[in-house]
Amino acid sequence: MTFQTIRVEGRGPVEIVTLDRPAALNALSEQLVGELGDYVCALKHRRDVRVVILRGEGRSFCAGLDIKENRTETNETRFQRSWRVQTQLGDVLKAMRLAPQPFIALGHGAACGGGFSLMLASDVRFGAPDLRMNAAYIKIGLGGADIGSSYFLPRLVGASLAAELLxxxxxxxxxxxxxxGLLSDVxxxxxxxxxxxxxxxxxxxxxxxxxxxxxxALNMNIDAPSIESAFAIEDRQQVMLSETFDHREAMTAFVEKRPPVYQGR
Known part of the structure; x- marks a missing residue:
């Protein structure tokens, strides 16, 4: 895929995805959201990519929705356009969670609004000392719960801090x-x-x-209705994995005191 607002760099089985609108602090234009969505949605079919690193070019990770963007004229009503823009980024975040590849977010500068949600939707987050994050939506007359913030934040930091921020x-x-605990390290x-x-x-x-x-399993069990459900997911996964070639290879490598050579089968 060819992109104009994101850069994708391969490092073997790891891909580095860089939000690339530095002059706009990587604000989320419709094109950027569309390109990021195309990239993320394709991941479920890509066995060559095993981990994704998400970062921003320039002075900030992502300043949120690009409210200065000149909107292209369409035949949509105001409601239709608003609904499409509102749900498009949410679809990206849901695709991030459903992708088999872990996402590692590297935050610096501002991570506001939708940029904050991109950080929250990642599996692991690292930050630079100048990182500052907020759910900016309530500051522009909207609700503070937006683009997954009211789902991710309470699960990551608890209800009290989530309420304070939102x-x-x-x-x-x-x-x-x-x-x-919102970041793994600074x-x-x-x-x-x-x-x-x-x-x-x-x-x-x-x-x-x-x-x-x-x-x-991590994603499913954070919402598991009971400990029985959580154990059932883990038990099924372990039995499935015990039948793979890679499990047998890992056991053999352990006995032979060598690194395993995995084949993904």
């Missing part, structure tokens, strides 16, 4: 986000990509199906 639109900065800007790549390398050292099914 009801005020106030910023949460890197140091507090780290203390509260590292200097020049080390962000290396930090993400190092974690991605640890992930891809594991079997392909083991990695993707672990992400699936």
């Amino acid at each position: 009801l005020t639109g106030r910023f949460i900065h890197a140091d507090r986000a780290l203390r509260l 590292v200097e800007p020049e080390k962000l990509l290396d930090t993400g790549l190092a974690l991605a390398d640890e992930m891809v050292a594991n079997s392909p199906y083991g990695l993707s099914l672990t992400k699936q």
